[in-house]
Amino acid sequence: EPEVTQTPSHQVTQMGQEVILRCVPISNHLYFYWYRQILGQKVEFLVSFYNNEISEKSEIFDDQFSVERPDGSNFTLKIRSTKLEDSAMYFCATVLAGGFTGELFFGEGSRLTVL
């Protein structure tokens, strides 16, 4: 059973539409990350989230992006108005509680296709 579950596995959307990607870690995960990977390119850091607030974010993570953990379980990434260049695989990753080691557990990813 995966440590981190992501939904949807694949989403196709029209440019300009809002998209919400969800991540459900098992218990005892304390730090949450979103990364994206455009096809054939590197895994890019978007944002880290700890104690219900953003800890670090990259230049990619502009006003179109937001994250939240609304119910203490799900961790979501929202893209308000998608662009063609947002097409990528989005990975949620978490770190276990009990001391921050930086060892990331990745979900299986959500593939976003923007048309």
Next chain:
Amino acid sequence: QKEVEQNSGPLSVPEGAIASLNCTYSDRVSQSFFWYRQYSGKSPELIMSIYSNGDKEDGRFTAQLNKASQYVSLLIRDSQPSDSATYLCAVMERDDKIIFGKGTRLHILP
């Protein structure tokens, strides 16, 4: 711009030989370093973490860290066809920001 550099490969290694993967990083204050394996179409999977200078061994894998040279490497002994994948070097810059290199594609020749 902080960077993690890797040779993109492909690196071809005969089955049973040692595969050597290298990584350099630009942020001198980085303290934590990681190697991930990514199969095509899959998510990254942690192989090793290393935090202090020297070698760290785990089964067929050995990570090596040289902070003075800002250099991290991964050795895979007795390479198997199942080791064919892209290997990602990751560095924790500050606080909790972890960035990845582009990865090295490794191909084990049967």
